[in-house]
Amino acid sequence: MSERLSVLYNKKPCYDIVFQQSFEGLWPELEALGCAEKRLCVVTDSRVADLYGKELLTCLEGKCKKAVLYAFPEGEENKTLDTVRGIYRYLIREGLDRRDMLLALGGGVVGDVTGYAAATYLRGIDFVQLPTTLLAQADSSIGGKTGVDFDGYKNMVGAFKMPRLVYMNLSVLQTLDSRQYFSGFGEIMKHGLIKDAGFYEWLIENMYEICERDLNVLQEMLFRSCTVKKLVVERDPLEAGERALLNFGHTIGHAIEKAKDFQLLHGECVALGAIAAAYISWKRELLSMDEYYEIRDMFVPFYLPISVEGIDPDEILRLTKSDKKMESGRIKFVLLKKIGRAVLDSTVTDDEILAAVREIHFSEEDAHA
Ligand code: GLY
Numbered sequence: 001m002s003e004r005l006s007v008l009y010n011k012k013p014c015y016d017i018v019f020q021q022s023f024e025g026l027w028p029e030l031e032a033l034g035c036a037e038k039r040l041c042v043v044t045d046s047r048v049a050d051l052y053g054k055e056l057l058t059c060l061e062g063k064c065k066k067a068v069l070y071a072f073p074e075g076e077e078n079k080t081l082d083t084v085r086g087i088y089r090y091l092i093r094e095g096l097d098r099r100d101m102l103l104a105l106g107g108g109v110v111g112d113v114t115g116y117a118a119a120t121y122l123r124g125i126d127f128v129q130l131p132t133t134l135l136a137q138a139d140s141s142i143g144g145k146t147g148v149d150f151d152g153y154k155n156m157v158g159a160f161k162m163p164r165l166v167y168m169n170l171s172v173l174q175t176l177d178s179r180q181y182f183s184g185f186g187e188i189m190k191h192g193l194i195k196d197a198g199f200y201e202w203l204i205e206n207m208y209e210i211c212e213r214d215l216n217v218l219q220e221m222l223f224r225s226c227t228v229k230k231l232v233v234e235r236d237p238l239e240a241g242e243r244a245l246l247n248f249g250h251t252i253g254h255a256i257e258k259a260k261d262f263q264l265l266h267g268e269c270v271a272l273g274a275i276a277a278a279y280i281s282w283k284r285e286l287l288s289m290d291e292y293y294e295i296r297d298m299f300v301p302f303y304l305p306i307s308v309e310g311i312d313p314d315e316i317l318r319l320t321k322s323d324k325k326m327e328s329g330r331i332k333f334v335l336l337k338k339i340g341r342a343v344l345d346s347t348v349t350d351d352e353i354l355a356a357v358r359e360i361h362f363s364e365e366d367a368h369a
Contacts, residue, residue, distance in 0.1 A: 115146025134184025
C-alpha cells in the first residue's frame with residue numbers, strides 16, 4: 001500500500017515523500033509534475049546504474065521528451081566538485097535547459113551530488129530524489145541539503161535545494177548489502193532518540209521483523225522516521241536552530257569517519273558518535289546510567305559498532321574542531337536530556353569529548369583486561 005507525507009516549506013506544501021514497494025508508481029508522480037514535457041536525466045553511480053538503471057529508463061522512455069542516464073563511479077571519494085563538473089558537461093551535451101529535471105537515483109552520495117548540480121546548473125533546475133539505500137531513505141534525501149566534500153572536509157561546499165518529490169521504492173532494501181542496510185539504523189535510531197521515544201520503543205519491539213526486512217514493517221518504520229525529520233526541517237529548513245538537533249552523533253561521528261579514512265560507513269560512525277554523545281549526557285546526569293547502557297546496547301542487534309579500534313582520541317578531538325558545526329570557535333554539540341529529547345549545547349569541554357572518545361575506543365589493553 002502506498003503512503004505519502006507532504007513536506008512544507010515556509011508553511012506551504014513543497015514536496016511529497018511517497019512510500020511505494022516498486023518503481024511502478026513513479027511515472028504518475030512525475031507526470032503530475034509536468035514531466036511529459038521535460039527532458040529527464042537520471043543521475044546515478046556505477047553500482048546503482050547496473051542494478052536499476054535500465055528499469056528506471058524503461059519507466060520513462062516514450063513518456064517524456066527525452067530520458068537519459070549519467071553514471072559516475074561509486075564511492076564517497078567521488079563526492080567532489082569534479083563529479084559535479086562531469087554532470088554539468090553531460091547535461092550541456094544532452095541539451096537540458098531550465099525547464100528540465102534531474103532524477104537522483106542512489107544513496108546519499110548520489111543524492112547530495114545530484115542535488116548540488118541541480119541547485120547550480122543554469123542557476124537551478126528541478127530535481128527528484130529516488131533514494132536506494134536505507135540511509136538515503138531515512139535521512140539524506142529529505143530536507144534539501146545538497147553538496148560535496150572539499151579538501152578533506154565533509155559537506156563543506158553545498159546549497160539548500162528542495163527536491164520536487166522524494167519517491168521511495170522500499171523493495172530495494174530487501175536486496176541491499178547487509179552492512180549498507182544496517183548502517184542506515186544509525187540515522188533511524190537517531191530520529192527516535194532525539195524526538196520520539198515511542199518510535200525508539202517501537203524499533204526495539206519490531207527488531208525481528210526489521211532484521212528480516214518485512215516490507216510492511218519497513219514501510220511503517222520509514223514513515224515514522226521520515227515524520228520526525230519532516231517536522232524538524234519544516235520548522236527550521238535552513239538550520240538556523242532546531243535542525244542542528246539532527247546532527248546528534250555527527251560531531252564525533254564525522255571525526256571518526258575521517259580518522260578511519262572512510263573505511264567505516266557513515267551510519268556506523270553516527271552510531272559511535274551517538275554513543276559518545278549519550279555518554280557525555282550520562283556524565284552530566286542528564287541521562288541515567290541505565291539509559292546510557294540501554295542506548296549503547298540497542299545498536300548491537302542492528303549490527304552497528306559500539307566501539308572502534310585504532311583511533312587516537314587526541315586526533316578525534318582535533319578533527320571535531322575542524323567540523324563545520326562550529327560557531328564562533330565553539331562546537332555546537334547535541335546532547336540528550338532524556339530518550340526522545342535532544343538539546344543543543346555549546347559548553348562541552350575538550351576533556352568531556354576525550355573521555356567520551358576513550359569510552360568508545362577499543363584498545364588492546366581492554367582486550368586483555
Ligand atoms: N542530516 C541532517 C540534516 O538533514 O539536517
